[in-house]
Amino acid sequence: MIKITIDEDACVGCELCVDECPTDVFEFNEEKQIPEVVREKECFGCLSCSEICPATAITHEDIIHSEDYYHDEENLKLASKLAVDVPLLHTPSDDKHREAALGDLGIRLLSVASIFRQTLGGSFPAVGTMAGRTLATQLPRYRVPESLQEALDIAVQQFAPTWDIKPEYDGSSKLEIKVGTCFIRELCVEEGIELGGDLCVLFYNYMAGYIGKLGNARLKLIESCPGSKECKYDVEVFVK
Amino acid sequence: MMKTRISTEWLSGCSGCHVAVVDLHEKLIKLIDDVEFVRIPVLMDEKGYPEADVGLVEGAIRSKHDRKSLLRMRETCKTLIAFGTCAVYGGPSGIGWLYGKDTILNKIYTDTVTASPDGKFPDGAPELEQSVTPLNEVVEIDFYIPGCPPHPYFIALAVKTLLGASVPAISTKTVCSACNRRMEKREGVKLQRGISTAPEEDICFLSQGVICLGSVTLDRCQAQCPIKGIACAGCAGPSIDIITEPHLDIRTMIAKRMSLLTGIDSLEIVDYMQKEARTFYSYALSSPVIYKKPTVEIREWAGR
Numbered sequence: 001m002i003k004i005t006i007d008e009d010a011c012v013g014c015e016l017c018v019d020e021c022p023t024d025v026f027e028f029n030e031e032k033q034i035p036e037v038v039r040e041k042e043c044f045g046c047l048s049c050s051e052i053c054p055a056t057a058i059t060h061e062d063i064i065h066s067e068d069y070y071h072d073e074e075n076l077k078l079a080s081k082l083a084v085d086v087p088l089l090h091t092p093s094d095d096k097h098r099e100a101a102l103g104d105l106g107i108r109l110l111s112v113a114s115i116f117r118q119t120l121g122g123s124f125p126a127v128g129t130m131a132g133r134t135l136a137t138q139l140p141r142y143r144v145p146e147s148l149q150e151a152l153d154i155a156v157q158q159f160a161p162t163w164d165i166k167p168e169y170d171g172s173s174k175l176e177i178k179v180g181t182c183f184i185r186e187l188c189v190e191e192g193i194e195l196g197g198d199l200c201v202l203f204y205n206y207m208a209g210y211i212g213k214l215g216n217a218r219l220k221l222i223e224s225c226p227g228s229k230e231c232k233y234d235v236e237v238f239v240k
Numbered sequence: 241m242m243k244t245r246i247s248t249e250w251l252s253g254c255s256g257c258h259v260a261v262v263d264l265h266e267k268l269i270k271l272i273d274d275v276e277f278v279r280i281p282v283l284m285d286e287k288g289y290p291e292a293d294v295g296l297v298e299g300a301i302r303s304k305h306d307r308k309s310l311l312r313m314r315e316t317c318k319t320l321i322a323f324g325t326c327a328v329y330g331g332p333s334g335i336g337w338l339y340g341k342d343t344i345l346n347k348i349y350t351d352t353v354t355a356s357p358d359g360k361f362p363d364g365a366p367e368l369e370q371s372v373t374p375l376n377e378v379v380e381i382d383f384y385i386p387g388c389p390p391h392p393y394f395i396a397l398a399v400k401t402l403l404g405a406s407v408p409a410i411s412t413k414t415v416c417s418a419c420n421r422r423m424e425k426r427e428g429v430k431l432q433r434g435i436s437t438a439p440e441e442d443i444c445f446l447s448q449g450v451i452c453l454g455s456v457t458l459d460r461c462q463a464q465c466p467i468k469g470i471a472c473a474g475c476a477g478p479s480i481d482i483i484t485e486p487h488l489d490i491r492t493m494i495a496k497r498m499s500l501l502t503g504i505d506s507l508e509i510v511d512y513m514q515k516e517a518r519t520f521y522s523y524a525l526s527s528p529v530i531y532k533k534p535t536v537e538i539r540e541w542a543g544r
Contacts, residue, residue, distance in 0.1 A: 012416050012444065014423030016500055033422070051488070054423065054446075054455030054497055055416035056479065071484055075529055078328075078376065079483045081384050082458065083410040146340050153370055 002043045003061040008034050010057035017049035017058060025049070106191035109184070113198040125221070128202040132209025148175075148239065151215030155207070165207070175219065175235045177207065182231065189228070196226035204233050244403055247279040247292035248323075249313050251306040252333050252372070253299025257324035258282040260389035261296075267396055274403055289316045294402055296323040300330045300526070301373040305366030314379040319402065322374075322381045325388045325523050329477045330374045332388075334526030337371050344368070372526040387460040388475035388523065394460055414479045415454035415472050416444075418463035423447055429502040431512050434471040445471045446498045451513060455497055456482055456490045477524050489533050490521065 004025065013033040018026045023042040026035040026049070045063040050056070116124040145151040152167040159165050164180035179185075184203055188195055201224070208219040217239045224233035250258060258280070264271065279286040295317025301307050314320055322328045330337075336344060345368065350359045375381055385398055397408050411417065423444040434450040445452035445466065453474035454466055460476035474490070482488050495509035524530045 007413075007417070010413055010417030012419065012421070012423045014444070014497075014501065015425065016423075016497065019500065051481070051485075052497065052500070054414060055419075056413040056481065057417060072486065072528075072532070074376075075483050078384065078529065079480050081381070082386070082480065082483075083412045146342065150340060150370065 001041060002045050002063055004037045004040055004043060004049075005059050005061070006035060006037065007055075007057040007059075008032075010055040011035070012055050012057075014054060016052045016054070020048045020052045022046065022048065102187060102190060106187045106193065109187070109199055110191075110193055113202055116202070117198050124198070125201050125205040128205030129209035129212075131202075132206040132211075133213040135206075136210045136213035145214055148211075148215035148217050148237065151211055151217075154214060155211050167211075169237075173237050175237050177233055177235060179231045179233075180229075185228075185231070195228065196224065196231075200224070200226055200231070208235055243276040244274060244294060245278045245290075245292040246275050246294045246296065247290060247313070247317055248277070248281065248296040248298070249279070249309055250281045251297065251299030251309060251327070252302035253324065253326045253331065255282055255298070256389040257296075257298040257326075260324075260387075260392060261395060263392040264396060265392075267392075271399060275399070289313065292317045293319065295320045297321065297327050297375060298323045300326045300333055301369065301375065301378060302333055302336065303366040303368050307369070307373075307378060310375060310378055319382045320379065321383045321385060321398070322376065323385050324390055325386050325475055325477055327375050328384045328386045328527075329524035329529065330372045330526030332522050334372045334524070335522060337526040337531070341368050341370050374527050377528070385460075386458060386477045391461050391464075393462070411459045412480050413459050415457045415459045415461065415463050415466065415476075418459050418461075419444075419454055419466045420463075421445070421466060423501060425501050427503060429504065431504060431509065433516075439469050439471075441469075444501075446494075447501050449498075449502060449504070451494060451498070451509070451516075453490065453494065455479075456493050474523050477527075478529060483529050486533065490530070 011034045015028050015035065018028050018035050023039070023044065025037060025039050025043045027038045028034075029036050043060075045060060047060065047063070050058040050060065116127050120127065145154055149169060149171075152169060156165050156167065161181070162183045164182070166178040166180060168176045168178070184199060185195065187193070188197075188199065193199065204221055204224055208221055211217075212219040217237050220236045220238070222234045222236050225231065248258065248261075259282070262268065277283070278290040278292050279288075289312045295313045297310060297313055297320065299306070301310060325331045326333065339347075345361065349355055349361050376384075383398065385394060387394065394410070397410070401407055416423075421442055421444045424447050426447050429447070429449040431451075432449050434445065434452070437448075437450065439445060439448055439450065446455070450471050452466060452471035454463065454472035456479055457472055457474040458476045458479045463472075466472050478490065482490060482493070491510050491513050492506075494513070495506040498504060498509050499506035521530060
C-alpha cells in the first residue's frame with residue numbers, strides 16, 4: 001500500500017494538495033495549519049500533490065515509478081550529484097524494457113518509412129526535408145543563427161548525444177556531414193534493418209531540412225555513403 | 241599528516257564564490273591546519289596548474305581560455321567540484337546565449353557611444369565562444385555546489401566531507417521548505433513588481449501577487465532572501481523535480497501555483513514573466529536542464 005509522509009516543518013500551509021488530490025486523501029487541519037493524510041488507501045499514486053507542493057514536503061513510498069528512458073540521463077546524473085539522497089521518481093533503466101521499447105520503435109519507424117515510399121514513390125525524401133524544416137521552427141532555442149556555420153554548431157548541440165554529427169563546411173557550395181553515433185543505425189543493427197535504406201534517406205533529408213531552415217539556405221542531398229561505424233553524405237548548398 | 245591539496249580556478253564568473261570561501265571566517269583558520277591551497281587566484285599568484293586532491297572551479301565557460309583552463313584543472317585534480325551556480329548551470333552570463341557572439345562584441349566595441357573611435361577590437365583578449373557552457377558539458381564533474389555564491393554552511397559541509405567526515409544529509413527540498421512565510425489563498429490580488437511594494441510580513445510573496453521563485457529553486461540558502469523580505473530570484477538553480485521531470489518548467493509551475501492561490505489567470509502570469517526582462521531564467525538559462533525543456537519557447541521569447 002502507498003505510504004504518504006508530510007514533512008510538517010517544510011509545509012507552508014497553502015492547502016494546494018488538498019485541492020489538487022483527485023481522491024480527497026488530505027484534509028486540512030485549521031488549528032495546526034497543515035494538511036493531514038486521512039484517506040491514505042484512496043491514493044493511487046498520481047503524485048499531483050507532490051508535484052504542486054511548493055515546499056516538496058510530500059513523499060510517497062511504494063509507488064510505481066515512471067520508466068527511466070522518459071527522463072534525460074544527464075539531468076538524472078546531475079540531480080544525483082547535488083545531494084546524496086535524491087528522491088528517485090524513476091525506475092533505474094532495465095535492459096529488458098529498453099530492448100522492448102527499441103523493438104517497438106524500430107517497427108514503427110520502418111513501417112512509417114515504407115508507407116511514405118509506397119504512397120509518394122520517388123518524392124518521399126521530401127517528407128524528411130519538410131519534417132526537418134518544421135522541427136527547426138519548433139525546437140526551443142535561444143537565438144536566430146546569423147550564418148550557416150552557426151546553424152551547424154546549433155544542430156550539433158541539439159542532436160547530441162543521441163546523434164554525433166560532424167559537419168565539415170568551408171564556406172563553398174559543398175558541405176560534408178559525417179554521422180558517428182546514430183540512434184537509427186543502432187536500431188537498424190539491432191533489428192536487422194538494411195543500412196542506407198528508406199529510413200536513412202528520410203533521416204539525411206530531415207537533417208538537411210533542419211540545418212537549411214536554421215541557416216537560411218537550401219541544402220540538396222547529392223551522395224550518401226552509409227557505414228557500420230560512420231555514415232558520410234555530401235550536400236550541395238545554395239545560400240539564399 | 242599529509243595536508244589535502246586544494247586548487248581553485250576562476251573562469252567566467254564574478255569571483256563571488258571565491259569570496260564566499262573567505263566568509264568561512266574563523267573556520268577558515270582551522271581549515272588551514274588540514275588543507276593546503278596550492279592555487280587560489282584571488283589570494284595568490286600561481287600561473288601553473290599544480291597537482292591537487294580537490295579542484296574547485298568557479299564560473300562558466302565563455303571563452304577559449306576558460307575551456308583550456310578547465311581541461312587543465314580536470315587533468316591535475318583528483319576530485320573536481322563545480323563551485324557556484326555559474327559552474328553548475330552557466331549562471332547570469334548565460335543570458336549571452338540569447339545573442340550571437342558577433343552581436344555581443346559589436347554592441348560592446350562598436351555600437352556604443354563610449355566605443356573607441358577607430359572601432360577596433362582590443363588585442364590579446366581570449367576569443368569568445370559562440371555561447372555560454374556549463375562545466376559538465378565539457379568534463380566529468382564529481383560534485384556540484386550550486387548557489388550564488390554558495391552559502392558558507394554548505395562550503396564547510398563539503399570541505400568537511402572531503403576531509404573524511406561522514407556524508408551529510410543535504411536538503412533536496414525547495415527554498416519554500418526553509419521559508420517561514422505562510423502561503424494563503426487570497427482574492428482580488430494583482431500582479432506587482434516585488435521591488436515597488438513593501439511586502440507584508442509572514443505571508444508568502446505568491447499570495448501577494450509578487451513572483452518569487454522559491455518553490456522551483458533548490459534550497460541551498462536556508463531561504464535567506466524571502467525571510468528578509470526579498471522574493472527569491474532562483475540563484476541556486478532549479479529544484480530536483482524541475483531537473484528530473486521533463487514536463488515541469490519554472491514558468492509554468494510558478495504560474496500554476498500562483499493562479500491557484502490568487503485566482504490570477506496562469507497565462508497572464510506566464511506572459512508577465514516573459515515580458516519582465518529575460519532575467520527570470522537567468523541562473524540556469526544556458527543549461528540543457530532548462531533550454532532542452534519542451535515547454536520553453538525561449539526563441540519566441542527572445543524575439544519579442
